[in-house]
Amino acid sequence: MDSQIEIIPAIDIIDAKCVRLTQGDYAQKTIYNENPVEVAKQFEDAGLKRLHLVDLDGAKAGAVKNWKVLEAIAAQTNLIIDFGGGIKTQKDVDIVFASGAKYATVGSIAVKDKSTFESWLTTYGADKFMLGADVKEEMIAIGGWLETTGINIYDFIEDYLKLGVQQVFCTDVSKDGKLEGPATDLYQKILDKSPNLHLIASGGVANIEDVYALKEAGCKGVIIGKAIYENRITLEALVGVN
Numbered sequence: 261m262d263s264q265i266e267i268i269p270a271i272d273i274i275d276a277k278c279v280r281l282t283q284g285d286y287a288q289k290t291i292y293n294e295n296p297v298e299v300a301k302q303f304e305d306a307g308l309k310r311l312h313l314v315d316l317d318g319a320k321a322g323a324v325k326n327w328k329v330l331e332a333i334a335a336q337t338n339l340i341i342d343f344g345g346g347i348k349t350q351k352d353v354d355i356v357f358a359s360g361a362k363y364a365t366v367g368s369i370a371v372k373d374k375s376t377f378e379s380w381l382t383t384y385g386a387d388k389f390m391l392g393a394d395v396k397e398e399m400i401a402i403g404g405w406l407e408t409t410g411i412n413i414y415d416f417i418e419d420y421l422k423l424g425v426q427q428v429f430c431t432d433v434s435k436d437g438k439l440e441g442p443a444t445d446l447y448q449k450i451l452d453k454s455p456n457l458h459l460i461a462s463g464g465v466a467n468i469e470d471v472y473a474l475k476e477a478g479c480k481g482v483i484i485g486k487a488i489y490e491n492r493i494t495l496e497a498l499v500g501v502n
Contacts, residue, residue, distance in 0.1 A: 334360025
């Protein structure tokens with residue numbers, strides 16, 4: 261299958277610093293850089309176009325916290341930024357767009373409070389949102405992965421595709437931050453059921469071969485964090501994928 265795959269580097273923010281967690285555990289935190297703007301500029305200078313920015317303080321607090329980091333990156337780069345973590349109210353959505361994000365990334369609210377999320381899709385346009393789905397054994401997981409719901413990933417995606425959501429990124433929580441390879445089989449199954457989906461892989465990417473395997477499976481994008489920060493994949497190699 262000859263398709264393009266968009267490389268989306270991730271910056272996770274705690275206390276306005278660039279960090280990574282392993283399997284969503286705040287106790288397993290590594291600080292990679294005190295200055296996220298510097299990191300974003302490195303991505304842009306290498307030729308990457310997009311950025312996945314996650315406000316981990318916001319995710320914990322249930323309200324957007326690190327919007328100033330978003331504002332600074334948006335002001336100092338031309339990266340297309342999606343921003344998530346703690347978006348729970350319309351005020352949060354407004355802050356995210358006003359601070360320069362192209363897309364607002366939502367996860368748990370789409371599971372827990374469907375009517376609120378649906379109202380945002382109507383107000384702002386479904387193309388302004390990136391839907392995040394955390395998955396454990398094909399079921400949706402929420403609340404920092406502590407809680408598995410009874411909703412299967414395939415129904416969840418189909419429901420929101422009908423409402424106009426275009427981009428979905430999916431993380432198999434058993435893989436995230438462990439550099440053991442992505443959930444390519446799961447993505448293949450999702451695309452078999454929803455062939456027109458703009459599916460973005462997330463979690464587990466350890467090397468450039470993983471990226472090519474995801475491209476082959478039909479994923480339209482891949483979010484990569486730890487493998488970049490631990491120098492397992494060079495930015496040059498990522499830029500050369502397509």
